[in-house]
Every structure is written in structure tokens, then in C-alpha cells.
Amino acid sequence: MQQRGPSSPSCSTSDCFPLGTLNTAACGSETSAEPQKREPAGLFRMRPIVIFYGFYLLCFGLGVACVVCVCLWNSKWRGGFAWDGSSLQFNWHPVLMVTGLVVVYGNGAVLYRIPLTWGQNKLPWKLLHAALMLLALVLSIVGLCAVFDFHNAQKTPNLYSIHSWIGIAATALFAMQWVAGMAGFLLPCSPISLRKRLKPMHVWLGGSILTLSIAACISGINEKLFFVLKGINMTQPYSALPPEALLGNSLGVLIVAFGLVVLKILSTREWQRPDSRPEDMAYTPLLQEENE
Amino acid sequence: MQQRGPSSPSCSTSDCFPLGTLNTAACGSETSAEPQKREPAGLFRMRPIVIFYGFYLLCFGLGVACVVCVCLWNSKWRGGFAWDGSSLQFNWHPVLMVTGLVVVYGNGAVLYRIPLTWGQNKLPWKLLHAALMLLALVLSIVGLCAVFDFHNAQKTPNLYSIHSWIGIAATALFAMQWVAGMAGFLLPCSPISLRKRLKPMHVWLGGSILTLSIAACISGINEKLFFVLKGINMTQPYSALPPEALLGNSLGVLIVAFGLVVLKILSTREWQRPDSRPEDMAYTPLLQEENE
Numbered sequence: 001m002q003q004r005g006p007s008s009p010s011c012s013t014s015d016c017f018p019l020g021t022l023n024t025a026a027c028g029s030e031t032s033a034e035p036q037k038r039e040p041a042g043l044f045r046m047r048p049i050v051i052f053y054g055f056y057l058l059c060f061g062l063g064v065a066c067v068v069c070v071c072l073w074n075s076k077w078r079g080g081f082a083w084d085g086s087s088l089q090f091n092w093h094p095v096l097m098v099t100g101l102v103v104v105y106g107n108g109a110v111l112y113r114i115p116l117t118w119g120q121n122k123l124p125w126k127l128l129h130a131a132l133m134l135l136a137l138v139l140s141i142v143g144l145c146a147v148f149d150f151h152n153a154q155k156t157p158n159l160y161s162i163h164s165w166i167g168i169a170a171t172a173l174f175a176m177q178w179v180a181g182m183a184g185f186l187l188p189c190s191p192i193s194l195r196k197r198l199k200p201m202h203v204w205l206g207g208s209i210l211t212l213s214i215a216a217c218i219s220g221i222n223e224k225l226f227f228v229l230k231g232i233n234m235t236q237p238y239s240a241l242p243p244e245a246l247l248g249n250s251l252g253v254l255i256v257a258f259g260l261v262v263l264k265i266l267s268t269r270e271w272q273r274p275d276s277r278p279e280d281m282a283y284t285p286l287l288q289e290e291n292e
Numbered sequence: 293m294q295q296r297g298p299s300s301p302s303c304s305t306s307d308c309f310p311l312g313t314l315n316t317a318a319c320g321s322e323t324s325a326e327p328q329k330r331e332p333a334g335l336f337r338m339r340p341i342v343i344f345y346g347f348y349l350l351c352f353g354l355g356v357a358c359v360v361c362v363c364l365w366n367s368k369w370r371g372g373f374a375w376d377g378s379s380l381q382f383n384w385h386p387v388l389m390v391t392g393l394v395v396v397y398g399n400g401a402v403l404y405r406i407p408l409t410w411g412q413n414k415l416p417w418k419l420l421h422a423a424l425m426l427l428a429l430v431l432s433i434v435g436l437c438a439v440f441d442f443h444n445a446q447k448t449p450n451l452y453s454i455h456s457w458i459g460i461a462a463t464a465l466f467a468m469q470w471v472a473g474m475a476g477f478l479l480p481c482s483p484i485s486l487r488k489r490l491k492p493m494h495v496w497l498g499g500s501i502l503t504l505s506i507a508a509c510i511s512g513i514n515e516k517l518f519f520v521l522k523g524i525n526m527t528q529p530y531s532a533l534p535p536e537a538l539l540g541n542s543l544g545v546l547i548v549a550f551g552l553v554v555l556k557i558l559s560t561r562e563w564q565r566p567d568s569r570p571e572d573m574a575y576t577p578l579l580q581e582e583n584e
Binding site: 156160162163207212216218222225238240252253260263269 | 514
């Protein structure tokens with residue numbers, strides 16, 4: 001989903017065609033047949049930033065809406081929360097997974113894209129990125145503990161559905177990603193060459209974990225609504241779309257919209273933080289040669 | 293999920309920092325603190341291509357495995373196929389959605405990334421891309437007709453679950469994407485400026501549709517296995533992981549793996565087709581100024 005932004009200026013041949021096999025080709029390849037129109041410098045600089053903040057606000061708003069929606073569903077329609085092996089303990093599972101593995105995770109992922117942070121030393125933002133991701137991971141693990149404890153108390157097997165397989169894979173990959181990210185990008189002993197190799201994998205795996213999380217959330221919401229809205233004991237079935245079903249479905253739509261906005265922000269090249277500037281290097285106590 | 297490849301050479305400042313606010317920064321930003329090691333020209337050129345073909349073969353193999361798996365599941369465990377309003381008609385739904393909206397779609401999406409096609413006129417590949425996507429769309433629509441007909445025959449409501457909402461959204465967006473792509477990139481009357489604006493949206497929406505398809509498939513497999521493996525009439529429940537459950541779950545894993553490989557291929561910048569070369573321009577009958 002990588003793309004060149006509409007305002008991206010021309011590039012050197014070697015950068016446009018890194019394979020080096022087509023070095024006579026024109027650059028700014030998608031657009032070079034048309035004469036370049038020059039925009040005023042102020043507009044040229046500001047427009048991508050304004051568009052970014054539009055997407056960032058959308059991302060933040062959708063994240064808040066996801067958390068509100070999942071809390072409302074489980075407190076108002078599912079009876080609230082407890083940690084006693086009952087269905088009230090299960091209710092922590094959707095709340096913590098959506099909050100941790102989707103919303104906090106997504107906000108942690110787009111942190112470096114905020115242009116406000118670009119003029120500053122990278123290290124505090126790197127620590128904040130790691131801290132947000134650790135919070136997301138802890139919330140997700142507690143969310144998994146909630147459902148494992150509930151299943152064990154109810155004598156229900158664990159990890160048999162494809163929902164659980166995808167969800168556990170997302171959390172396990174996330175844990176590995178966090179440990180590898182910590183060791184590779186924050187420890188002073190990690191060599192630059194390792195960071196160079198690690199970063200593309202870190203970025204790709206980050207997006208993949210979010211894709212897995214979205215699939216796990218949608219299948220989980222679908223499963224839960226079929227389980228609880230069976231149309232018995234004077235309640236309406238899922239197929240009649242009672243208010244709880246509408247709320248659950250809306251939560252699913254919000255999660256998908258949030259995920260797609262996060263993936264859009266991550267994949268847009270002109271919104272990536274420019275690194276390796278002298279001021280970044282000067283204020284990096286953990287690793288003076290910091291440049292990943 | 294965009295990334296700079298490890299072998300990406302240095303770039304011009306304006307290309308690295310398109311916002312234009314940090315024009316004193318170094319280029320090749322992630323790696324420039326370390327002295328560049330020069331590789332032999334042959335290795336430099338070949339390695340990304342070899343890695344690409346490794347991913348492409350993986351993508352192709354996973355796609356074939358998905359189709360085999362979903363056909364096997366529905367023919368051997370679900371009783372085969374018919375178009376008579378019975379559950380045998382429903383069986384077309386997973387087969388056609390997985391084949392169309394995931395496998396053919398994914399293969400159509402990565403078509404331009406195949407380096408073998410780069411030295412050739414783009415138009416035949418563009419027509420093949422459009423044809424593959426049309427095939428994927430037709431398969432998906434027939435797959436939707438199968439489930440709508442089945443529901444109507446069984447007097448079951450349509451479009452109430454979050455699985456169906458996500459699936460119908462993916463297909464509707466895909467249809468819009470195909471029409472907009474046809475009008476924007478193939479019709480001679482579409483202006484270059486429109487193509488420039490359309491392309492980033494086309495690329496991003498393409499990846500988003502695949503993400504939606506994956507979420508719809510996982511939730512659909514999960515729902516179907518809970519519906520049919522209830523542990524009644526001497527059959528084992530889903531929670532006991534009978535062979536059918538293992539096959540269905542494996543299909544889900546294969547779909548996710550296929551989707552992530554496709555998204556990896558789409559997001560890797562050095563695997564993108566370089567456009568606007570003179571030979572592309574010379575053999576483009578539909579639009580002589582072809583360069584999108």
C-alpha cells in the first residue's frame with residue numbers, strides 16, 4: 001500500500017529504481033510525462049501536513065469511538081465486569097483486546113509520523129513508542145488471561161477456533177516484535193547493521209500484526225453476537241438486528257475503519273519521519289550512533 | 293507498511309523529505325550514519341529480484357493451497373455443490389469468495405510487480421490486470437448470489453452479521469474500484485491529472501479491500517464451523533477439533549498468510565514497476581500519453 005504522494009518532488013534516478021536495471025528511466029515516474037506545475041512554497045509545505053493531521057484526528061477519533069463502543073457494549077448489554085470465572089470476567093476480553101491490540105497499538109504505531117515530533121530529538125519519542133507498545137501488549141495479555149481463566153472455570157477448551165488461532169498469533173507476534181524492537185533499536189549494544197536489517201521487517205510485521213488483530217476482532221464480535229443473541233428467553237436473535245447487534249456491528253465497522261486509517265498513515269511515504277539528522281544524533285544517550 | 297529496501301541507494305534531499313521543511317537532512321536517512329558498503333553490481337541488481345521471486349512463488353503456492361483447501365472442505369465435508377437453494381448451494385459461497393476476492397484478486401494485484409514484465413510494453417499487462425480483477429469481481433458476485441439465494445430459499449434474513457457487513461463492503465468497494473480503475477486508467481479520454489490523483493487512492497484502496505476480504509473470510513470460516521460442528525448426531529463439536537475443524541482453521545491460516553505476502557509485495561518500494569519509460573509510451577494505443 002506504499003505510494004508516492006501527489007506533491008512528492010522529483011527524485012534521483014538511483015532512488016526511483018533501486019534495482020539499478022533501468023537507470024535511463026525518468027524519475028517522478030508516475031507523473032513525469034506532464035509538465036510539473038510549481039505551487040507556492042507555503043502551500044507546498046503545508047498541504048501534506050494539514051492532510052496528515054486530518055487523518056491523525058480521524059485515527060484518534062475512531063480509536064476513542066472503538067473504546068467507548070466496546071466498553072458500552074460490555075457494561076450495558078453484557079452485565080459489566082468481574083474477575084470470578086463468570087461471563088462477567090469474559091467481558092474484559094473484548095474490552096482489553098480492542099483497547100490494547102487495536103487502539104493503543106495503532107496510536108503507538110503512528111507516533112513517529114506526527115510532524116510536530118520531527119524537529120525534536122528522537123529518543124523521547126522512541127521511548128514513548130516502546131512504552132505505548134508495552135502498554136498495548138500488557139492490556140492484550142491481560143485480555144487473553146481473562147478468556148483463558150473464564151474457559152478454564154467453565155471447563156471449556158481453549159484455542160480451538162480460527163478466531164483464537166489468529167488472535168493468539170497476533171499477540172505472540174506482537175510480543176516477539178516488542179522484544180526484538182527493544183533489543184534491536186533501544187539497547188546500546190545492538191549494531192547499526194542489525195538495525196538496518198531489522199527495520200523493514202519491524203515496519204512490515206507491525207502492519208501485519210494490526211491486520212491480524214482486525215481479523216481476530218471481527219471474527220470475535222461475530223462469534224460473540226451469534227452466541228448471545230439466539231432469540232431465546234424473550235430476546236431477539238442476531239438476525240433481527242436488535243440494538244445490541246447494531247452496537248456490536250458498529251464496533252466492528254469502527255475497528256476496521258481505525259485499522260485502515262492507521263495502515264494508510266503508516267504506508268504514506270511523505271508522512272514518514274526523516275531520520276539521521278545531526279540534532280538527532282547529538283541527543284541520543286543510549287546509542288551515540290543512533291540512526292535507525 | 294512502506295519501507296526502504298536494504299539495497300536502496302541514496303536519494304536526493306527533496307525526495308527524502310518531500311514536505312520540504314527539513315532540507316538540510318542527510319539522505320538514505322535510515323542508514324547514512326554508517327559508511328556505505330559497495331556490493332558487486334551483479335549481486336546488487338539480482339538480489340532484490342531473487343527475493344521478489346521467492347515471495348512471488350510463496351504467494352502463488354499459498355493461493356493454490358487456499359483454493360484446494362476450500363474446495364476440499366466443501367466437496368468432501370460439506371457434501372459438494374448444487375444451485376437448488378439447499379446447503380449445497382451455500383457451499384459455492386466460501387469457494388467463490390476465497391477464490392475470487394482473495395486468490396485471483398491478490399494475484400491480479402501483484403501482477404505489475406513481476407520484474408519479467410518491466411522490460412515490456414505496459415498495456416498488455418494493464419489489460420491482464422483489469423481482466424484478472426474482472427474475473428475476481430465476477431466470482432465474488434456469483435459467490436454473493438449463492439448465499440443470498442440460499443438465505444432467501446431458507447427464509448433467513450440477509451446482511452445482519454458483521455461478517456456480512458464487512459464482506460459486502462469489500463465487494464462493493466471492489467466493484468467501485470474496478471469501475472473507477474477502468475475509467476481512470478484505461479479510457480483514452482481520462483486526463484493525466486486525473487490519473488495522478490487516482491493512483492495513490494487506487495493503490496491504497498486495493499490493499500484495504502484485501503484487508504477487508506481477509507477479515508470477512510476469517511469471520512466466515514469461524515461462523516460456519518460453529519454452525520456445523522455442534523457436537524450433535526454423533527459428530528464432534530468444533531471445540532474437539534475434528535478433522536473438518538482442522539481443515540477449516542488451516543484454510544484460515546493459509547488465507548491470512550497469502551494476504552500478508554500480497555501486502556508485503558505491494559508495499560515493498562523496490563519491487564514497484566518503474567513507469568514512464570519511452571518504450572512504454574511508444575506502444576500504448578489506448579492513450580499515447582500513457583504514463584500512469
